Amino acid sequence: MPKNEFSEPHRVVYYEADDTGHLTLAMLINLFVLVSEDQNTALELSPEYIHSLGVGWVVTQYHLQINRLPRIGDHVTLKTRATAFNKYFAYREYWLLAEDGEQLAYGEGIWVTMSYATRKIATIPAAVMAPYETAPVKRLPRLPRPERLDLAATSVAKPYTVRYFDIDENGHVNNAHYFDWMLDALPAEWLRTHQATEVRIRFENEVKYGHQVTSEVAHSAATTTQHTVKIGDTTAVLATIDWQHEA
Amino acid sequence: MPKNEFSEPHRVVYYEADDTGHLTLAMLINLFVLVSEDQNTALELSPEYIHSLGVGWVVTQYHLQINRLPRIGDHVTLKTRATAFNKYFAYREYWLLAEDGEQLAYGEGIWVTMSYATRKIATIPAAVMAPYETAPVKRLPRLPRPERLDLAATSVAKPYTVRYFDIDENGHVNNAHYFDWMLDALPAEWLRTHQATEVRIRFENEVKYGHQVTSEVAHSAATTTQHTVKIGDTTAVLATIDWQHEA
Numbered sequence: 001m002p003k004n005e006f007s008e009p010h011r012v013v014y015y016e017a018d019d020t021g022h023l024t025l026a027m028l029i030n031l032f033v034l035v036s037e038d039q040n041t042a043l044e045l046s047p048e049y050i051h052s053l054g055v056g057w058v059v060t061q062y063h064l065q066i067n068r069l070p071r072i073g074d075h076v077t078l079k080t081r082a083t084a085f086n087k088y089f090a091y092r093e094y095w096l097l098a099e100d101g102e103q104l105a106y107g108e109g110i111w112v113t114m115s116y117a118t119r120k121i122a123t124i125p126a127a128v129m130a131p132y133e134t135a136p137v138k139r140l141p142r143l144p145r146p147e148r149l150d151l152a153a154t155s156v157a158k159p160y161t162v163r164y165f166d167i168d169e170n171g172h173v174n175n176a177h178y179f180d181w182m183l184d185a186l187p188a189e190w191l192r193t194h195q196a197t198e199v200r201i202r203f204e205n206e207v208k209y210g211h212q213v214t215s216e217v218a219h220s221a222a223t224t225t226q227h228t229v230k231i232g233d234t235t236a237v238l239a240t241i242d243w244q245h246e247a
Numbered sequence: 248m249p250k251n252e253f254s255e256p257h258r259v260v261y262y263e264a265d266d267t268g269h270l271t272l273a274m275l276i277n278l279f280v281l282v283s284e285d286q287n288t289a290l291e292l293s294p295e296y297i298h299s300l301g302v303g304w305v306v307t308q309y310h311l312q313i314n315r316l317p318r319i320g321d322h323v324t325l326k327t328r329a330t331a332f333n334k335y336f337a338y339r340e341y342w343l344l345a346e347d348g349e350q351l352a353y354g355e356g357i358w359v360t361m362s363y364a365t366r367k368i369a370t371i372p373a374a375v376m377a378p379y380e381t382a383p384v385k386r387l388p389r390l391p392r393p394e395r396l397d398l399a400a401t402s403v404a405k406p407y408t409v410r411y412f413d414i415d416e417n418g419h420v421n422n423a424h425y426f427d428w429m430l431d432a433l434p435a436e437w438l439r440t441h442q443a444t445e446v447r448i449r450f451e452n453e454v455k456y457g458h459q460v461t462s463e464v465a466h467s468a469a470t471t472t473q474h475t476v477k478i479g480d481t482t483a484v485l486a487t488i489d490w491q492h493e494a
Contacts (some may be wrong), residue, residue: 014284015277015421019414026412030262037261041320072416073288158408163431164438165273167266169319174262184410188456191411209435 004132006039007079007095012070020192022069025183025199026176029062032094032107033175035078043131047170053125055113057090059175063143064199066105075099082132084140087123088112091140108143146200146240151218151226158185162211173207178237181215182227194223194243201239207231251379253286254326254342259317267439269316272446273426276309279341279354280422282325290378294417300372302360304337306422310390311446313352322346329379331387334370335359338387355390393447393487398465398473405432409458420454425484428462429474441470441490448486454478 001007016027040046050056070076079095094107115122129136160181168174178201183191207213207229213236216228223244229237248254263274270278287293297303317323326342341354362369376383407428415421425448430438454460454476460483463475470491476484 013281014415015281015423017416018412019416019418021416024412034260034262161405163427164433164435165265165271165427165431168261169264169266169268171266176262180410180412184412186411188411 002133003043004082004134005079006035006042006081007077008035008038010076010078012072012074012076014072017072018191021071022195023071024179025064025069025196026179028064028066028069028096028105028107029176029179030174031078031096032080032109035080035094036082036092039080039082045128045131050128051116053127054116055122055125055128056116056170057111058114058172058203059109059111060089060203061110061143061145062199062201063108064105064196064201065107066195066197066199067102068104069195070096070098070104076104082129082134084137085124085129085134086137086140088121089140090124090129108141110140110143144200146202146238147220147226148238149218149220149226151220152216155216155218155226155228156185157214157216160184160213160215162207162209162213164209167209173209175203178203178229178239181213181229182217182237182239182241185215185217185227186225190243193246195246196241197244198242199239200241201237203237205231205234205236207236249380250290251329251381252326253282253289253328254324255282255285257323257325259319259321259323261319264319265438268318269442270318271426272311272316272430272443273423275311275313275316275343275352275354276423276426277421278325278343279327279356282327282341283329283339286327286329292375292378297375298363300374301363302369302372302375303363303417304358305361305419305450306356306358307336307450308357308390308392309446309448310355311352311443311448312354313442313444313446314349315351316442317343317345317351323351329376329381331384332371332376332381333384333387335368336387337371337376355388357387357390391447393449393485394467394473395485396465396467396473398467399463402463402465402473402475403432404461404463407431407460407462409454409456409460411456414456420456422450425450425476425486428460428476429464429484429486429488432462432464432474433472440493442493443488444491445489446486447488448484450484452478452481452483454483 077097096105227239343352
C-alpha cells in the first residue's frame with residue numbers, strides 16, 4: 001500500500017448505532033477521523049508533534065456519499081488516503097468497505113492547518129506532509145458545497161447547549177456532534193424511515209463549550225434537507241442532505 | 248475460562264475520551280455492557296432470542312470502583328462474569344484491565360428481566376441463564392445504594408432533552424447517557440481536575456425520547472457529589488459519586 005493510504009478493520013457495536021441498528025452518521029465521521037489519526041500515528045505524525053509545529057488540523061468541508069450503513073455486529077474496513085495538497089489545503093478521501101469489499105460509504109474532506117498563535121489558517125508545514133509521500137499540486141478537487149437557501153420561514157429550530165463531553169482532547173468540539181444536532185432536529189419518524197445518501201457540509205465558525213447553538217432544518221425538496229447550526233446570528237455549520245426512503 | 252466468564256480486548260480511541268484524554272465514565276459503561284452482550288452472543292443468547300421469550304434485560308443498579316481510567320491509545324481488556332442469580336435478580340461483575348493485568352476499574356450490576364406484556368419485572372426465564380452454567384442462589388450480594396439526601400437548596404440543575412440518538416436498538420435510552428447528563432451539570436474545571444473513584448447508581452424510572460429531564464447535582468462532602476436525574480417530579484436516576492483530586 002502506498003504511504004499515503006491506510007486501512008484498518010472495525011466492528012460496529014451497539015453504542016455506535018441508532019434505534020434501527022444502523023451505524024449513525026456521527027459515528028461514520030468519528031471512524032473516518034479515527035482511520036486518518038491512526039495513519040498519522042503509523043507515520044509518526046502524532047498530535048503532539050503537529051502541535052509542536054505551532055499548528056493543528058481543522059476540517060472545513062466534507063462530502064459524503066452513502067450506499068448503505070452497516071449494522072451492529074458487521075465487520076467493516078476503514079480506509080483513507082491523503083490524496084493531494086497545496087500550500088493551504090489538503091484533500092483527503094475515506095472509504096467504508098464491507099467484508100467482501102463492497103463500498104458502503106465514500107467521503108472527501110478538505111483540511112487546513114490553523115496557527116495556534118494567530119488562530120488563522122497557516123501554510124501547511126512541509127514536515128506534516130512529507131511522510132505521506134504525496135506530491136503537492138496546484139489545484140485541488142473542489143467539493144460540492146451545501147446550498148445557501150433562506151428557508152427560515154419554513155424551518156424547524158431546536159436549541160442545544162455544548163456539553164463538556166462534546167469537547168475532545170484537542171479542546172475543540174468533536175465535529176461528529178454537529179451531526180447529532182442537525183439530525184435530531186428532524187422527526188424521529190423521518191430518521192427511522194429514511195437513509196442519508198449524500199451529505200455536503202461546510203464548517204464556518206467554531207462552537208465552544210457552553211455555547212447555546214440552534215439547529216435549523218427545512219426541506220428544500222421532498223428528499224432534501226437544509227441544515228444550519230448557528231451561534232446567535234453566526235453560522236457555525238451549513239449542510240445539505242439527500243435522503244432515500246427505506247421500506 | 249468458565250462459561251459464565253468472558254473477556255475481549257479493546258483499544259481506547261479519541262471519541263471515547265474527554266478533553267483530558269481519559270476514557271469517559273459513559274464509555275466505561277458502554278464497554279461493560281458491550282462485553283456482556285458479546286458474552287451473550289458467544290453463548291447464542293442473542294437479543295432476538297431473549298425477546299422471543301417475552302422479556303428484556305434491564306439494569307437496576309451499578310456499583311463502580313475506579314483506580315484509574317485509561318487514555319487514548321491504551322490497549323485494555325474488558326471482562327465480565329455472570330456471577331449469581333435468583334428468581335428475580337442477576338448479579339454481574341465487570342473488570343477493566345490494563346495490558347499487564349492491572350485492575351483499572353471494577354463494576355457490579357444488578358439486572359432484572361422485564362416482561363414486554365406487563366412492563367413489570369418477570370421471573371428470569373431458565374433458558375436465559377442455563378448457558379452460563381451459573382448455579383442459582385437464594386441470596387445475592389447487595390450493592391451499596393446512592394445516598395438519599397435532600398440537597399435541593401444547594402443543588403445546581405441543568406435541563407436536557409432526550410435526543411433521537413440517545414435511543415439504542417432496544418428502543419430504550421442507552422444508560423450511558425445518564426452519566427453525560429449527571430456529570431455535565433458539574434463545572435468543566437471540576438471534571439478536568441477530579442477523577443471519579445466510586446459510583447453508586449440506581450435506575451428508578453425510564454426516560455423516553457423527547458422527555459425533558461433535569462440533572463441536579465450537589466456536594467454532600469468536599470469530594471462527594473449527589474446526583475438526581477428527574478422527569479418533572481419523578482426521579483429517573485439517583486447516584487452518589489466519590490472523587491479524588493488529580494494534580
